Amino acid sequence: xxxxxxxxxxxxxxxxxxxxxxxxxxxxxxxxxxxxxxxxxxxxxxxxxxxxxxxxxxxxxxxxxxxxxxxxxxxxxxxxxxxxxxxxxxxxxxxxxxxxxxxxxxxxxxxxxxxxxxxxxxxxxxxxxxxxxxxxxxxxxxxxxxxxxxxxxxxxxxxxxxxxxxxxxxxxxxxxxxxxxxxxxxxxxxxxxxxxxxxxxxxxxxxxxxxxxxxxxxxxxxxxxxxxxxxxxxxxxxxxxxxxxxxxxxxxxxxxxxxxxxxxxxxxxxxxxxxxxxxxxxxxxxxxxxxxxxxxxxxxxxxxxxxxxxxxxxxxxxxxxxxxxxxxxxxxxxxxxxxxxxxxxxxxxxxxxxxxxxxxxxxxxxxxxxxxxxxxxxxxxxxxxxxxxxxxxxxxxxxxxxxxxxxxxxxxxxxxxxxxxxxxxxxxxxxxxxxxxxxxxxxxxxxxxxxxxxxxxxxxxxxxxxxxxxxxxxxxxxxxxxxxxxxxxxxxxxxxxxxxxxxxxxxxxxxxxxxxxxxxxxxxxxxxxxxxxxxxxxxxxxxxxxxxxxxxxxxxxxxxxxxxxxxxxxxxxxxxxxxxxxxxxxxxxxxxxxxxxxxxxxxxxxxxxxxxxxxxxxxxxxxxxxxxxxxxxxxxxxxxxxxxxxxxxxxxxxxxxxxxxxxxxxxxxxxxxxxxxxxxxxxxxxxxxxxxxxxxxxxxxxxxxxxxxxxxxxxxxxxxxxxxxxxxxxxxxxxxxxxxxxxxxxxxxxxxxxxxxxxxxxxxxxxxxxxxxxxxxxxxxxxxxxxxxxxxxxxxxxxxxxxxxxxxxxxxxxxxxxxxxxxxxxxxxxxxxxxxxxxxxxxxxxxxxxxxxxxxxxxxxxxxxxxxxxxxxxxxxxxxxxxxxxxx
Amino acid sequence: xxxxxxxxxxxxxxxxxxxxxxxxxxxxxxxxxxxxxxxxxxxxxxxxxxxxxxxxxxxxxxxxxxxxxxxxxxxxxxxxxxxxxxxxxxxxxxxxxxxxxxxxxxxxxx
Numbered sequence: 001x002x003x004x005x006x007x008x009x010x011x012x013x014x015x016x017x018x019x020x021x022x023x024x025x026x027x028x029x030x031x032x033x034x035x036x037x038x039x040x041x042x043x044x045x046x047x048x049x050x051x052x053x054x055x056x057x058x059x060x061x062x063x064x065x066x067x068x069x070x071x072x073x074x075x076x077x078x079x080x081x082x083x084x085x086x087x088x089x090x091x092x093x094x095x096x097x098x099x100x101x102x103x104x105x106x107x108x109x110x111x112x113x114x115x116x117x118x119x120x121x122x123x124x125x126x127x128x129x130x131x132x133x134x135x136x137x138x139x140x141x142x143x144x145x146x147x148x149x150x151x152x153x154x155x156x157x158x159x160x161x162x163x164x165x166x167x168x169x170x171x172x173x174x175x176x177x178x179x180x181x182x183x184x185x186x187x188x189x190x191x192x193x194x195x196x197x198x199x200x201x202x203x204x205x206x207x208x209x210x211x212x213x214x215x216x217x218x219x220x221x222x223x224x225x226x227x228x229x230x231x232x233x234x235x236x237x238x239x240x241x242x243x244x245x246x247x248x249x250x251x252x253x254x255x256x257x258x259x260x261x262x263x264x265x266x267x268x269x270x271x272x273x274x275x276x277x278x279x280x281x282x283x284x285x286x287x288x289x290x291x292x293x294x295x296x297x298x299x300x301x302x303x304x305x306x307x308x309x310x311x312x313x314x315x316x317x318x319x320x321x322x323x324x325x326x327x328x329x330x331x332x333x334x335x336x337x338x339x340x341x342x343x344x345x346x347x348x349x350x351x352x353x354x355x356x357x358x359x360x361x362x363x364x365x366x367x368x369x370x371x372x373x374x375x376x377x378x379x380x381x382x383x384x385x386x387x388x389x390x391x392x393x394x395x396x397x398x399x400x401x402x403x404x405x406x407x408x409x410x411x412x413x414x415x416x417x418x419x420x421x422x423x424x425x426x427x428x429x430x431x432x433x434x435x436x437x438x439x440x441x442x443x444x445x446x447x448x449x450x451x452x453x454x455x456x457x458x459x460x461x462x463x464x465x466x467x468x469x470x471x472x473x474x475x476x477x478x479x480x481x482x483x484x485x486x487x488x489x490x491x492x493x494x495x496x497x498x499x500x501x502x503x504x505x506x507x508x509x510x511x512x513x514x515x516x517x518x519x520x521x522x523x524x525x526x527x528x529x530x531x532x533x534x535x536x537x538x539x540x541x542x543x544x545x546x547x548x549x550x551x552x553x554x555x556x557x558x559x560x561x562x563x564x565x566x567x568x569x570x571x572x573x574x575x576x577x578x579x580x581x582x583x584x585x586x587x588x589x590x591x592x593x594x595x596x597x598x599x600x601x602x603x604x605x606x607x608x609x610x611x612x613x614x615x616x617x618x619x620x621x622x623x624x625x626x627x628x629x630x631x632x633x634x635x636x637x638x639x640x641x642x643x644x645x646x647x648x649x650x651x652x653x654x655x656x657x658x659x660x661x662x663x664x665x666x667x668x669x670x671x672x673x674x675x676x677x678x679x680x681x682x683x684x685x686x687x688x689x690x691x692x693x694x695x696x697x698x699x700x701x702x703x704x705x706x707x708x709x710x711x712x713x714x715x716x717x718x719x720x721x722x723x724x725x726x727x728x729x730x731x732x733x734x735x736x737x738x739x740x741x742x743x744x745x746x747x748x749x750x751x752x753x754x755x756x757x758x759x760x761x762x763x764x765x766x767x768x769x770x771x772x773x774x775x776x777x778x779x780x781x782x783x784x785x786x787x788x789x790x791x792x793x794x795x796x797x798x799x800x801x802x803x804x805x806x807x808x809x810x811x812x813x814x815x816x817x818x819x820x821x822x823x824x825x826x827x828x829x830x831x832x833x834x835x836x837x838x839x840x841x842x843x844x845x846x847x848x849x850x851x852x853x854x855x856x857x858x859x860x861x862x863x864x865x866x867x868x869x870x871x872x873x874x875x876x877x878x879x880x881x882x883x884x885x886x887x888x
Numbered sequence: 889x890x891x892x893x894x895x896x897x898x899x900x901x902x903x904x905x906x907x908x909x910x911x912x913x914x915x916x917x918x919x920x921x922x923x924x925x926x927x928x929x930x931x932x933x934x935x936x937x938x939x940x941x942x943x944x945x946x947x948x949x950x951x952x953x954x955x956x957x958x959x960x961x962x963x964x965x966x967x968x969x970x971x972x973x974x975x976x977x978x979x980x981x982x983x984x985x986x987x988x989x990x991x992x993x994x995x996x997x998x
Contacts, residue, residue, distance in 0.1 A: 006946055020954075024915055024964050025938065031916040055935035063939035067946060 101420025104373030106427025113447035205254025413469030514828025529845025538625030588612030612697030631682030797884025817869025
């Protein structure tokens with residue numbers, strides 16, 4: 001303890017310690033002098049003798065200081081001062097490096113922030129890490145299974161679960177349907193206590209109370225912050241007012257804050273109270289999921305319970321549940337499916353795979369950019385170190401060890417890195433703001449700069465110091481003291497090892513740029529393929545408008561009449577290819593249930609199939625250009641017939657091939673979920689949205705549209721502006737079917753480009769990175785070639801003197817640039833082949849190892865290498881042999 | 889050269905410890921005491937005395953404290969710590985064995 005205290009004292013009370021040391025030695029001299037006087041010496045003689053006996057005060061002081069062991073720190077402080085003085089003398093050099101580092105570190109920090117917030121950090125909810133939901137995975141992908149009656153409640157009461165709430169989600173029409181334009185908004189149906197469950201409470205008004213759920217209570221609604229600002233001008237007096245939802249008056253009881261989101265549930269505009277319903281009552285009549293009847297069970301595990309515990313519990317309960325009579329009934333309702341126990345999934349693991357991959361791909365890309373930045377900075381520092389050879393040599397000559405010289409250069413690197421990191425925090429803030437404002441934010445979400453992200457930023461600066469600082473540090477420590485002092489800088493070798501390092505660094509930059517360029521190239525090819533893809537229907541000018549007929553106002557017959565009336569009005573507008581479907585083309589609804597075939601035993605693998613469905617007018621196929629490949633088009637609505645197999649349906653090629661590989665699908669009978677037995681009368685082409693890779697809707701089933709559906713999409717082709725169509729159609733619906741709600745016109749091509757959004761965003765970012773990287777690599781290559789031309793002046797002069805033509809000299813230098821870039825291309829090409837698979841889930845119509853992309857990128861890099869070597873080659877060609885040979 | 893210096897340095901530390909084992913002394917006093925005890929045979933290179941004192945202090949073998957000398961002057965007095973006493977005993981023993989071994993070698997005849 002005591003030695004440490006002395007050390008601290010020496011470090012922080014340096015002046016006092018020094019003063020004491022000097023006083024002690026002065027006293028010594030004084031006492032010695034006095035003793036000498038007593039021995040009879042004269043005063044001056046006595047002092048001289050004392051000094052001689054002491055033997056050099058300066059040296060003794062230095063020796064004492066060495067004993068204090070604070071030297072290392074003092075050296076660091078000295079190095080830092082020296083470095084800062086050096087940078088102050090070359091502000092441009094320092095600011096270029098700091099800018100490079102700030103961009104590299106800042107972009108990386110921003111993306112790390114996204115990785116941290118979206119993939120690592122706990123959810124923003126209270127006890128977010130304990131939040132789970134129940135999920136069923138069907139044969140075709142992840143879909144939400146109707147929760148089996150009795151099972152969910154048993155699990156909610158089990159010792160693994162602390163609390164469970166079931167949140168309903170759906171689309172609701174808000175506003176007076178007869179007066180103004182009702183709006184379709186996303187809503188959630190909450191049980192009491194849901195706000196406490198997520199730990200977020202209304203900022204205005206009150207929360208949903210248990211009494212609100214009584215069937216006698218007046219209906220109530222909570223508004224989202226967004227809809228409150230947009231539609232109610234942030235009026236605090238909105239609480240207590242009544243608004244129409246699905247034609248029923250609801251009292252606004254409060255407004256929830258912007259962050260009011262539930263795990264697993266997308267953003268919502270309104271929140272209704274779940275009224276007088278038991279947990280599973282809403283499920284009973286909705287086996288084909290209509291959008292308003294989804295219930296999502298959210299639960300919070302008890303502290304200390306893991307997801308594995310919860311899953312074990314669920315499996316046990318599931319086995320017992322299968323003996324319950326309700327289980328058999330449930331299975332029968334679903335059409336005899338084989339049911340697996342629902343899986344318990346942590347909210348934090350529920351990030352969409354596409355989002356996760358997009359984030360990781362971008363993070364990898366910015367990491368490559370950071371590496372390129374480091375290589376560039378290392379290159380600049382090496383050049384600087386080369387020009388400082390004399391300084392190093394002089395320092396070495398007056399006694400600085402190699403370690404000291406290396407430490408000096410590394411300290412300079414660390415200072416640059418720290419400055420870069422601090423500036424990088426600013427860059428990261430800008431990048432995150434940019435992400436939030438752009439389309440990219442929708443794909444990958446955004447982040448804030450939390451402490452852990454800042455720690456990452458500092459760690460990066462340490463990493464960069466080491467990666468770019470080591471080569472110049474080693475160069476500084478090389479023993480070439482005599483060389484440097486002996487002669488002019490021009491005539492010496494300049495450290496062949498430094499040149500090798502610089503060449504390697506430039507090669508590395510080219511290789512890394514190659515990888516980024518290849519990624520961008522693959523995305524370009526993907527977007528081209530997506531744009532030109534045959535999606536099964538002709539989407540040119542295709543528009544659809546959804547009209548919904550609330551059951552309360554429209555009987556079955558009224559609906560039929562309303563659809564007809566609207567249709568005849570629209571026909572008067574002379575819209576091309578007018579037809580009707582239940583879903584907006586090229587989308588499909590999703591259905592869930594057992595798929596059974598009369599002449600084919602049900603296998604476990606087909607048991608729980610998700611199916612994309614669309615109820616359409618018989619004319620639909622011809623109007624949207626959907627090809628019938630076998631059989632015929634069905635007759636108009638036959639669904640209300642009670643005869644077995646009277647309903648005619650059509651399926652897509654994929655479904656037909658999967659269940660009837662012999663091509664005899666037409667004429668087969670199928671039953672899906674609780675729908676009646678139907679006959680397949682025709683097979684049509686597959687309709688796939690490129691890039692969506694929607695396995696849940698890859699098997700497609702078409703049924704004749706019927707008023708049972710309760711809504712209709714009017715589909716047509718028009719080049720009129722959307723807002724004009726919108727007002728025209730709203731006017732028509734108001735006249736022809738008062739009380740129906742109208743959605744916004746949706747342009748099919750916009751849906752398709754929406755599906756390409758992820759690739760677009762990725763291409764923008766990776767493409768920009770790739771261009772920056774290529775520029776940095778070109779600058780690096782140019783610098784290396786220019787430097788080497790400078791060094792080879794004499795040699796080139798000799799060549800010219802011996803008869804080389806200018807073209808020969810140019811060719812010589814260009815060949816040097818090209819051969820340097822070629823091994824960068826070779827390494828980069830290999831790297832691209834190895835890493836491009838990371839992009840594969842975003843690619844469409846192009847193989848990750850697409851040779852066209854690789855060759856094109858290679859050619860581009862070679863051209864850039866030649867262009868970057870041209871200026872120095874030109875300079876070399878104009879070297880005057882007489883000047884060059886006389887120079888030394 | 890470095891070997892000889894190590895031996896000397898070790899010896900100096902030992903002499904300082906010994907000088908301090910008899911009484912608390914300041915720097916000059918230590919050099920005087922060693923000179924006196926060795927009957928002027930050993931002159932301490934005073935430039936190396938202070939580094940030795942700081943080293944011993946850092947190792948916790950001696951403790952330095954400012955006090956007043958007999959003729960009323962501020963001086964830093966060094967005393968032996970408990971660890972210092974133990975080190976003195978151990979190193980004295982070590983030194984005796986070493987010097988008698990060297991004696992044996994030097995006094996060998998033939």
